[in-house]
Amino acid sequence: MAYTIYLDGMCSCGWPMVICRDPDNDGWFELPEKVSVCQVQAVIDREAKERRGNANYEPEAGEILNVIYTRGAESEDPDD
Numbered sequence: 001m002a003y004t005i006y007l008d009g010m011c012s013c014g015w016p017m018v019i020c021r022d023p024d025n026d027g028w029f030e031l032p033e034k035v036s037v038c039q040v041q042a043v044i045d046r047e048a049k050e051r052r053g054n055a056n057y058e059p060e061a062g063e064i065l066n067v068i069y070t071r072g073a074e075s076e077d078p079d080d
Contacts, residue, residue, distance in 0.1 A: 040067050 011017045019025060044065045051057040 043067050 009016055009018065011020050013020055020029075044067065047065055051059075
């Protein structure tokens with residue numbers, strides 16, 4: 001129950017709504033020089049962009065691109 005209450009107070013940006021939606025906090029957020037990269041989201045974004053480049057591509061209703069972790073499957077180099 002506590003976890004549900006916690007989630008209900010979170011914004012989709014990952015911050016608590018009481019902080020990120022407070023007008024008094026306007027101008028108090030900035031991106032650090034070094035930006036983190038989620039490798040899962042990166043591969044999803046690249047695939048979605050590639051699919052959108054295909055004029056015939058139309059996502060199915062509710063389509064979600066999922067990834068699988070393949071490190072160590074056959075090669076340690078993803079470019080092999």
